[in-house]
Amino acid sequence: MKDPIIQLKGLTKQYGAVKAVDGLNLDIDKGEIFGLLGPNGAGKTTTILMMLGLTDPTSGSAFVCGHNATSNPISVKKKVGYMPDNVGFYDNMTALENLVYIGRLNGVPVEELKKRSAEVLEVVGLAADQHKKTSAFSRGMKQRLGLADVLIKNPDVIILDEPTLGIDPTGVKDFLALIKQLSRQQGLTVLLSSHHLHHVQQVCDRVGIFVKGQLLAQGDIGALSGQLFGSDSLVTSIRVAQPVSQPWQQEPELQAWEAITQIRIHENELEFTSSRDVTAALVRFLVGKGYDVIGVNQKNYGLDDIYQQYFESNSTKNTSYEKSIS
Numbered sequence: 001m002k003d004p005i006i007q008l009k010g011l012t013k014q015y016g017a018v019k020a021v022d023g024l025n026l027d028i029d030k031g032e033i034f035g036l037l038g039p040n041g042a043g044k045t046t047t048i049l050m051m052l053g054l055t056d057p058t059s060g061s062a063f064v065c066g067h068n069a070t071s072n073p074i075s076v077k078k079k080v081g082y083m084p085d086n087v088g089f090y091d092n093m094t095a096l097e098n099l100v101y102i103g104r105l106n107g108v109p110v111e112e113l114k115k116r117s118a119e120v121l122e123v124v125g126l127a128a129d130q131h132k133k134t135s136a137f138s139r140g141m142k143q144r145l146g147l148a149d150v151l152i153k154n155p156d157v158i159i160l161d162e163p164t165l166g167i168d169p170t171g172v173k174d175f176l177a178l179i180k181q182l183s184r185q186q187g188l189t190v191l192l193s194s195h196h197l198h199h200v201q202q203v204c205d206r207v208g209i210f211v212k213g214q215l216l217a218q219g220d221i222g223a224l225s226g227q228l229f230g231s232d233s234l235v236t237s238i239r240v241a242q243p244v245s246q247p248w249q250q251e252p253e254l255q256a257w258e259a260i261t262q263i264r265i266h267e268n269e270l271e272f273t274s275s276r277d278v279t280a281a282l283v284r285f286l287v288g289k290g291y292d293v294i295g296v297n298q299k300n301y302g303l304d305d306i307y308q309q310y311f312e313s314n315s316t317k318n319t320s321y322e323k324s325i326s
């Protein structure tokens with residue numbers, strides 16, 4: 001059942017002549033990990049700031065955890081943990097001291113602070129480094145401490161602006177796994193803004209593609225892919241032992257398969273574009289006709305294909321439309 005914890009309705013922000021966010025409608029459900037994906041200047045940070053009540057919308061509304069972020073920002077702030085893209089700490093203080101300080105600022109009761117800090121440092125994997133000064137922390141460790149700062153107040157929603165910026169690939173993988181674990185185990189709702197396609201793809205349940213202030217599409221990767229590529233969403237490449245001569249005598253029979261939309265032949269590589277998975281049937285067919293199959297490769301359109309497609313169409317089309325796929 002749908003249970004939106006974030007509801008944005010016609011959310012708009014105009015900076016002079018620039019419409020940074022343009023009539024954004026979006027529901028994010030409780031416990032969901034939602035990725036706001038868009039290039040620099042798309043309006044992601046402005047959207048987040050309006051959701052936190054840190055800047056007022058020109059029109060429209062943002063409801064977070066049942067509170068209007070514009071008229072009731074303090075209530076929203078109590079329920080939401082926000083990690084900006086440039087997390088800062090007091091370098092002369094240890095990780096634990098920094099965390100306790102943030103906890104106090106966020107109104108965590110003094111008698112709970114010690115226990116809560118220890119728990120949170122354990123969760124983010126910094127228990128062993130808690131007495132080190134943050135000046136000695138790597139970027140990845142700082143991101144983990146930033147997450148600890150967000151978690152210390154026990155939020156219902158966490159908003160992470162470009163959380164993987166500047167972390168090495170292993171650090172990114174571990175950080176994203178931690179986010180997923182937190183969301184699944186504690187029912188945390190996560191909104192993650194990024195322009196890194198692969199990072200978003202690894203962790204998000206649903207993605208919104210945000211370009212020039214507008215949400216062009218939203219849905220899970222499969223739905224976006226199906227919507228965008230329709231009958232051409234699957235490509236199967238099959239390599240056979242011997243080069244295939246053209247015209248290929250088997251081609252007319254395979255063209256008659258209802259699911260196959262295109263066949264390409266390049267020496268001993270056969271490529272089939274289809275509306276559904278026909279890989280097993282293709283292999284059986286080829287073996288039945290006496291071909292030695294030496295390789296099979298399937299390609300599903302991923303988020304980068306989707307993203308690219310939206311950018312390409314966005315540069316040539318009027319963008320005053322929104323597709324909603326769920």
Ligand SMILES: Nc1ncnc2c1ncn2[C@@H]1O[C@H](COP(=O)(O)OP(=O)(O)OP(=O)(O)O)[C@@H](O)[C@H]1O
Nearest residue numbers: 015018019020038039040041042043044045046047
């Ligand atoms: N305070 C401001 N005054 C004027 N224009 C602004 C202001 N803040 C943002 N903008 C403009 O609004 C648009 C959206 O900016 P925003 O920072 O929200 O995008 P973003 O998607 O977060 O980009 P990035 O990934 O680079 O942070 C940009 O054109 C930006 O120049």
